[in-house]
Amino acid sequence: MSNSSHAAADSGAGHDHGDQLSIWRRYIFSTDHKVIGVQYGITALLFLFFGYGLMAMMRWQLAYPGKPIPVIGELLLRVLGPDMADKGIVTPDLYNSFGAMHGTIMVFLAIVPLAFAAFGNYVVPLQIGAPDMAFPRINMASYWAYFVGGVVMLVSFFIPGGAAKSGWTSYSPLATLADPGHRFDGQTFWIIGMVFLITSSLLGSVNFIATIVQLRAKGMSWMRLPFFVWAQFVTAFLLLLAFPPLEAAAIMQFMDKVFGSSFFLPSGLVVGGTPFSGSGGGSPLLWQHLFWFLAHPEVYVLILPGMGIVAEIIANNTRKPLFGYKSLVYSALAIGFLSFIVWAHHMYLTGMGTKISTFFQTTTMMISIPSVIILTTMFVSLWGGSIRFTTPMLFALAFLPMFGIGGLTGLPLGLNATDIDLHDTYYVIGHFHYIVAPGTIFALFAGIYHWYPKVTGRMMNEFWGKVHFALSLVFMNLVFMPMFIQGLEGMHRRMYDGGASYAASPDVAYGLSLALKLNVAISHAAWFLGLAQVPFIINFFVSLFRGKPAPSDNPWAATTLEWATPTPPPHGNFVHPPVVHRGPYEYNLPGAAVEFCPQNQPL
């Protein structure tokens, strides 16, 4: 630790420290976990918006194939040139780029940084009563590695040949040979960007686990941790252990692309009519194993922090303890463990063999058990509560059925026999978007409305919050529910023209021909979903200056430690190091004199 921070510690008042630092050190290159959390949050929200924009343009092409996008098409033509957006029409290459980058950006640059890094950074040290993360400078490095990774991904849109176009899964040999004209093509940028993002997540997850293990306040035993902290703890382990295999795979794909090795290129490969000149002997299946070894735990990285946020908000707004806190904790741990042995259920159609399929089918059915336990305990927690229907609570409540739909529609995909029919259809898209979009994103909105007063000292507007909620709920379902129908009718998920060429064929199935007509409705719903976020964006910024000041440090009358800090919390967080005397959710306990007991209130 530097001398200046020693001096600050000696002076006794944490926030003096902030005043000694330059604006650069305070807001840009800050080591304060709260500033880093807000940096992560804002960057990730911008990427969320950008990722949505890519999809909105793809939806135009699906609804009106081959027609130029109004207004934006002209802009695309000017920025990306006629190779990519001839006459303002989304070309197949551009469509593939947008698709690959929509997935990549949403998963690695928007949801995970928002759910894990932003909320985790801001809330976890406060909830465990710590002055900061265990390694503040590593924390800063984590954010900047993420930032560089994001910049690399964005730059890749403008290089010759455009951004990666082989799906967020980047399957080889397709990804390796996608752009033979350019050695450093979009896929190479994708790999380099991913290495930065993996580094960022490594630094972050080490920091989170070390912080939760080492810096819990006096009396904060493991079973007194708020469930949100548990969720982040398990998430950090998933990131720590699942990401390195993808890094290994990325290194090998980089070797294939730049140094001409053949890790993922089999013998006898023919590219564009000519035999591939490399040494061959590689395994395309190897890439898929390594990729999904990350990407399935990644699914739980996307959902666990959301579950944590929802649990906090449900306990706070039902004014009663969570039902089955320990079941929640053990279920989260079980999910963490099982998520490492289910990955190949994404690969039933690769021909890896029925025995392996059976194994992964079994583990996949097993992992649904703890997921159902978590959802059930949250539903049961509502029973008998005097529910406050605040904006964060509405989002948290909507999370439950939305995640339920997403989870239950996953079962046919986890079963080998049914997956063969549904694989790579719009059904899959509907399924995982129900988990992540109306699931996790609703949880994230809930978290933003819930912790906004702690971060800024002002409340967000309740009325516009409820407008935002109602519109989002309606349009989310209008976007994703019809996709199940399209998928069940057999519509493939990667058709550039939205299936128009199928519809033109004389012997197209009658159901499919009807399902294809849903494309226009879905696209409109998707664009209205974007408009539905306008109240949120305005509310978010206006409330910074005009919002009702938070009536106290604890406006929601909550029990967890983050509400025991000054608002907004100064550098170093707590005025006095807190001592924990009780569990996280002591609301309306029988025989208690008060309605709720904060964790740091002495017995």
Next chain:
Amino acid sequence: MEIPYTVEPRPDTGLFNAKVGIWLFLASEVMLFGALFSSYIMLRVGSDVWPHGMLNVPIGTLNTIVLITSSITVVMAWASLKLKAFGKFKLYQGCTVLLAMTFVIIKSYEYHDKFTHYFVRYSAGSEVKELTGHIEGSPMNWTLATLNNPTRPISEIRIHPDVASGEHGHDSGAAHPEVITVPTKQIKKLESFGPWHLTYLAIYFTLTGLHALHVIGGALVIGYFWGPGSRMWYSDPERFTNRVEVAGLFWHFVDLVWIFLFPVLYLL
């Protein structure tokens, strides 16, 4: 603001923060190298032919001894600090850095050996011949494009073929007495034994290259604590000792990876 347990261990876990951090980091590293070793297994099991004996075992053994010795000196350096013998720490840790550099030098010699070893396919009359060997003058990493470089074209190459020509079996450097001259216009394919030549070499370069990066990174950190970073011994000796211990844990991991790499790539 002071972050607790940066130096003294937390009573219930018995660890200071950085020790938790480094063990977690190493867990992640195990997964990284574990994935590459798993890939090695999958590629080897799925391959038709897997070359054997392409690497020089005595040199590999020497490098193994170098790294194991450095593992000993890194422990002795830490133990010296625990015994308050700063001079001995300087001596041992200096040895660690020197041994790390020795390892990297030996490794680059081995790499050089691969990039000057060639595979050539050429037409001789009506038949197509293939041979492996060294080009006279030991040029590094030539390809057909190098020979056909319009500004500096090379009309023919003189090859010292390997003793067991046609197999990739030998890398002893012992050349056949007879030198074969091949005109450039007859050459169909010319490539050195880099990662592009064989999947075995691809995994060899990837694994050892990643490991070498770890050796260099570790040597930089240890070198920093040996040099400018060692001033902390006078201001905060306990914290400095912790730092040396944590760097040492990383170093042991790097050694351990090599202990797996050596048999997997050189012997099996």
